[in-house]
Amino acid sequence: MYFKRLITAILCGALLLCFSSITYADAGSNDHSRDNIIITPQMVYIYESQSKLNITSTGQAQVKCYVEGYSGTVTKVSIEAELQQYKDGDWVTINSWYQSSSSYRLTLSKSMAVPKGYTYQVVADVTAYSGSDSETQTVISSEVYY
Template sequence: MTKKKLSKIGLWAVVLLQIATPSFAGGSVPPPTEPIGNTPIIVPYMKYTARASANLIIDSKGKATITASIDGYKGVTDKVSINAELQQYKNGRWTKVTSFSDSDNSHRIRIYETTDVSRGYKYRVVAKVTAIHNGEKESKTIISSEQKY
């Protein structure tokens, strides 16, 4: 074979490889996954929220530490807010013990609060986090794991 034919075959091979190679540049990005145990699940993509959390720790003296956070995307998220509620499971239902809230004209915020709780009940934190971009709101409700005291 001549050099000219080899060059044409090589050129066509490169073109075919470009066509056959999958690309995510067109917006066809696979959904994010999050493991639960050993099983990955698909989690919804949020436009202005990178991550958010709510946690509760109760020490042996009944001091409950409530933390909640939201991290938006720097340069995208204009404002964030958190409304967190400590709840107690009593008489077959969850009732509000106390609540905390904060907001900031930034892309991230944290709440760190402590309060005393009564012995003999289960507790949890329910936090509603909101991220805003150009007036468009995106909210998510997060529930911490339950803690018994």
């Protein structure tokens, strides 16, 4: 009887040692801080894109959108831009433009007068083509109140 209890105690102790040696990976315990890790999607055809909006003191909305594809790969680029006004709790398109080029980069620059008292933004779909393949990215400007 004493021998069975001793064996049981030893086996329980061995089990406890086995379970206590299990470790779990902690993402914060490596040499890299989470703040230093930046994950960005890699575009296949689009190298750079941007959408900017400026409104002058006289109410001229200046829209500027840009797309650049990878030189030697991209055969055509296009930009479809919308100037939007925030009105009654929703974004409403007040003007839109389309431009394309048989090059690997393109800038669309437009301007128009806008009424005071609203917030505006530009939403642009930029597309880069490589033969019959294409890739589109949506870029949104900062919001501007005028």
